Amino acid sequence: MSDDHIVSSFNEDMSRLESMFLEMGDIVAEQLKLATRALRKEDRVLAKQVIKGDKRLNKMEADLNDLAIKILALRQPFAGDLRKVVITLKSAGHLERMGDLTRNMAQRTNTITKAEADTGPIDTLIRMSEIVQDMISSIMQAYKDQDTELAINVRAQDENVDRSHNALFREMLTYMMEDLRNISGCMHVMFMAKNIERMGDNVADIAKELIYMNTGDWPEGKRTKSDKTSKMILEHDQKEK
């Protein structure tokens, strides 16, 4: 498809929509990075900064929604342009939700740091966060370059997040069974891990939407999901069933 629309103001609106979406993606990745650092460093000031930063993301999503609705109403786009506007609108909703999950992570960091609660090992959680940060960065690149192959790869990466989540779930159960005083901190870590796992799902959903945006076809078949935590239980002898 040629890049430029005959109506230059249409080009400007589409470029603005694209740059707003890319900026939202950058902010989400940065928020997750900062929230993870706040947890690792037990830094309440940084955690509060992340909580505050989410408002900016909410505002950006509202502005992006307004612009997308304006384009639909005034430009009445078709074909590739139509798919781009609708998918950007839809995917921005995922980014906003990811922002909420990051804010929740920072709120929990603030709570456990203030209470000096023991959380047990958080290495797996940090690894999950790093995978998701990479996925966000890659999916934004895929959006910018209209790179379907990259979107397909990103969609597949979510399986790694699920596997790490399974491992962390097991670690936390074990840690909590060792000492009841660990339960508060561990529960917060488990919720943070669930937040990150959900963020991975959101990125995988964006990847699916980008494949449709680029090709006009939804990817066939379901992606592989490996989150087994809903079926996981440990007995008192710590033998997994």
Added chain:
Amino acid sequence: MEKNMTYKTAVSTNGSAPIMTANGVDVYYGKKQAIKNVSLDIPENQITALIGPSGCGKSTFLRCFNRMNDTIDSCRISGDIKFAGQDIYDSKVDVVALRSRIGMVFQKANPFPKSIFDNVAYGPRIHGLSESKDHLEDIVITSLRRAGLYDEVSDRLNEPGTSLSGGQQQRLCIARAIAVDPQIILMDEPCSALDPIATAIIENLMDSMKEKYTIVIVTHSMQQAARVSQQTAFFHLGELVESGDTESIFTNPAQERTQNYISGRIG
């Protein structure tokens, strides 16, 4: 050998069977080729939209369907166009009879300088379709109803057709086309001179008309093609670039030229 061919009612096996088929159609104006090897099926009881930039040949192609191009001396047509299985360019074809089966509505409403009643009664009278005065009145009223105009003009059928508003005049022309009981109605930019409300009324009318008629519309408005048609054909530089179901053409066209045109990247 019979002098004039008559046209049987096309029988379709399903809702999307073609009532008209064009095969390898070329049209020349003098030495200039306006249509290049176009093949397209027109499915029965559906609305087919022909879109494309000015000069792409879509109106020329539409006018091939009822031999309106015959009136242009320099125009030469080759290829096959069949209506109900019969070649409409066969030398034995009665063009007047053909045009009663394949009616046409033009860009600018062109009512005759006669009363509303006589505008609609004109076709049935010259084709001898009415058996009596009462029968003619039935035809006129039914046609006006089908064109969605009767309720607005029922108390002034003897007033001039030209006294109506632009949208009403266009519906009068549709009623006039319907009155001779055609199977296909060709519409060449029927709403381009109308305001949005009159356009919406015509589009709504087209939607209800497709149960009884097959409609082929030429339109410059992509939004109109998307709103009213089930099949869309995109023309560019005299070629048929792509045709298919309207939803696919406007969400995921197969050809880059179609994508570029409908998204406003080529004019």
